[in-house]
Amino acid sequence: MTDFTKKKFGIISLGCDKNRVDTEKLLAIISGRGCCITDDISEARIIIVNTCAFLNESRKEAIETVLECAAYKSKNLEKLVVTGCLPQKYAAEIYNGLTEADLFLGTEDYDEFFTALERTYADGRLNCVGTGSGKVSAGRLLSTPAHYAYLKIAEGCNNHCTYCLIPKIRGPYKSFAWERLVEEAEGLGDIAELIVVAQDITRYGIDLYGQKSLCKLLQKLTELDNIGSVRLLYCYPDMLDDELIAEIRDNPKIIKYLDIPLQHSEDRILKLMNRKGSRAEYLDLIAKLRREIKGIAIRSTFIAGFPTETEQEFAALKNFLEEARLDNCGFFAYSREPETPAYKLHGQINYSVKRKRVKELYAAQKAVSTKKLSGLVGQKVKVLCDGIDYDNDCFVGRAYFQAPDIDGKVYFNAHNAVQGEYLDILIESTDGYDLFGRTEDYEL
Numbered sequence: 001m002t003d004f005t006k007k008k009f010g011i012i013s014l015g016c017d018k019n020r021v022d023t024e025k026l027l028a029i030i031s032g033r034g035c036c037i038t039d040d041i042s043e044a045r046i047i048i049v050n051t052c053a054f055l056n057e058s059r060k061e062a063i064e065t066v067l068e069c070a071a072y073k074s075k076n077l078e079k080l081v082v083t084g085c086l087p088q089k090y091a092a093e094i095y096n097g098l099t100e101a102d103l104f105l106g107t108e109d110y111d112e113f114f115t116a117l118e119r120t121y122a123d124g125r126l127n128c129v130g131t132g133s134g135k136v137s138a139g140r141l142l143s144t145p146a147h148y149a150y151l152k153i154a155e156g157c158n159n160h161c162t163y164c165l166i167p168k169i170r171g172p173y174k175s176f177a178w179e180r181l182v183e184e185a186e187g188l189g190d191i192a193e194l195i196v197v198a199q200d201i202t203r204y205g206i207d208l209y210g211q212k213s214l215c216k217l218l219q220k221l222t223e224l225d226n227i228g229s230v231r232l233l234y235c236y237p238d239m240l241d242d243e244l245i246a247e248i249r250d251n252p253k254i255i256k257y258l259d260i261p262l263q264h265s266e267d268r269i270l271k272l273m274n275r276k277g278s279r280a281e282y283l284d285l286i287a288k289l290r291r292e293i294k295g296i297a298i299r300s301t302f303i304a305g306f307p308t309e310t311e312q313e314f315a316a317l318k319n320f321l322e323e324a325r326l327d328n329c330g331f332f333a334y335s336r337e338p339e340t341p342a343y344k345l346h347g348q349i350n351y352s353v354k355r356k357r358v359k360e361l362y363a364a365q366k367a368v369s370t371k372k373l374s375g376l377v378g379q380k381v382k383v384l385c386d387g388i389d390y391d392n393d394c395f396v397g398r399a400y401f402q403a404p405d406i407d408g409k410v411y412f413n414a415h416n417a418v419q420g421e422y423l424d425i426l427i428e429s430t431d432g433y434d435l436f437g438r439t440e441d442y443e444l
Contacts, residue, residue, distance in 0.1 A: 002121050004114065005034045007078070010044030012069070013143065014062055015052025017197050017233070017405075019084060020143060021152040023050045026083070026110050027141035033114060037141075042072060046079045046117070051086035053169055055335040062086045063098065070100035079103065079120055083110070089169045091129040099125070107155075107170060108134030138184035145386060147192040147420025148404060151185055152176075153217065154198035159236065161263070162274045162341040163303065163334060166199055173200070175208040178217045185221055192228040192384060192420045193255070194221065195403065201232060202239030212239070215247045222253035231403060233259045237285055238276035249293045255400050257297040258289065265320035266313045269306050272345070279320065286324050297401030299328040304361055305354030306334045308347035314357055318364045325368055328407045331361040370432035373408075381435070383410045383425045385417045397423070399435070414439040 009030050013023035026048065030037060038044055047069045051062035062082075069080055081103045086094070088106035095104060102120045105113065109132030116128040142149055156170040185194060196218070198204065205213025221230055230253055235244075237260050248254050264270050267278045277285075289296050302317065321329065333354035336343055383397040386409075395417045397410050411434060412425045427437040 002118055004046075004117075005036075007045035008036045008038045008043050008076075009046050009048065010038050010041040011048040011050065012041070012065060013050045014065060015050075015054065015058060015085065017150045017195070018152050018199070019050060019052055021140070021150050021197070022084065022107065022110070024140040024143055025136050026050070026113065027143070028139035029110060029113055029136065031141050032137075032139065041069065043076060044072070045076055046081065047072065047077060048081040048083055051082060051084040053085035053089050054165060055337065057335070059086060059090070063094075066098060066101055073100075079117065081105065081113075081117065083107075085169045087127070087129050089165070091127050095125075095127045101125070104129050106130055106132070108132050110136050138180060138187055140184065140188060142188070144404070145419060146189070147384070147386075148195065149188050149191050149193075150195045150197050151181060151221075152197050153181055153201060153204050153214075157199040158203065159200060160274055162272065162345075163306070163337065165337050165340060168339055170199070173203055173207055175204050175206070175213070177208065178205075178213065178220055181217060182220050182224070185227060186224055188226065190226050190228075190420075192422075193231055194227050194229070195231045195233060196221070197233045200234060200236045200239070202235045202244065212241070212243075215243055218247055218251065218254060222251055227253070229253050229255050231255045231257055233403065235260050236276070237262060237282060240285060240289075245289065245292050248296075256293055256295050257299070257400055257403065259299045259403065259406075260285075261301045263301065263303050264306065265302075265317045265324075269309055269313055272308065272342070273303075273306060274341075279316075283320075283324060286326075297327040298324075299330075299403070299407065300326055301330040301332065302361060303332050303334050304357035305349040307336075307342060307345035307349065309349060314360075318361065321361065321364045321368060325372070326365070327372060327401050328369065329361075329365045330406060331358045331365070333358050366432045369408075370430065373430040373432065373435060376427045376435065377429060378427065380424045380426050380440070381410065381437070383412065383423055385419050385421055385423060387419045397425075408434040410435045410437065412437045412439070413442045415442055 013020050049066050052058040079102045082101045083105040087104035091104045102125050104127045106129040112132040120126055155174045156172050157166045158173040235258050263275055265279045381399050383399055385397040389396040394411050394413050402408055425437040426440050427435050429436045
């Protein structure tokens, strides 16, 4: 038997925050075995790359990362493990070519990690995708700053958008029992901000309990003494009902922020995407949210250059941004993914046109964001301190309308600030994305 406690483990997590949660659960398994985990990949005897395969660019990044890690085999590295979405979907295609990897595990194989790893020392390279049960303990070893964490409440997706591979990679929507999620959240320790995520959190519970159960889950989570606040990511517009709106409005622990991936504004394109709703319905929903929830911040994502998107439809999308006045947006060029219905559509758009449209969308949204953020100059804003930005020689944090990594930040000066605690920051300027300020008692 291999004594893994004498070997250092290193892990690289690629892709989304949902993938990060999987990584943290694997880290807990490794740590629970009494193994050493290092931040210095060059020191690791065993390196794990937890991959994303959502887009072609993601798959390219994953393979390049594996190849970069393989270079350490000339030094300390004994085993290179590839986990996550890439092997889950493409192990059969890449196993023979990506010989640098010693072990392939899928998205639900972490309970077999050490058993499979042990076998590689005796049998050589292995593809163990599909050998696990998907059942792991609620334990996590956080890779985020200690004061915030993600909680993945479901796996997979049932929406079947015509551009998306997620159902083919992660399978159908599968809610996790609320008891398990509460146990997991309780085990995270004192968390200023718990970020609830899934491909679609608004669908939570339908498969498991026969009805939408997100509100019940949120009530259970916000009853926990160790959870300071809860942020919601990825709410599908057609599932945002009155009950959920009321829970967000009335529950003081729920941050008044919603990430609603709309993907487009024009009815014909939305229909081709197999997205529910229309331009008019989206604008009505945004107006309703602002009417019902005071100060609600709304973020969304949009795809530019979907097959057959005309110049007129693209111009209408830009106009939608100006009309909707969303707080933050992400924009992506349509990626033509094999095995998706949109792959077969005629009217595919040239890559350079798609990139140009993405830039124009960012410019349109920046004008909206600049106007919104400029209105905060001279105002005091409650900011959660995320730590120190050594490059800018100041503290950095986030207001309620800023989620980690995907939105802007607040850079500020203060005599003292503690990570994970809130401060009132006097906003002095903005660049249209970030805010800059100081505590009122701070003088240059």
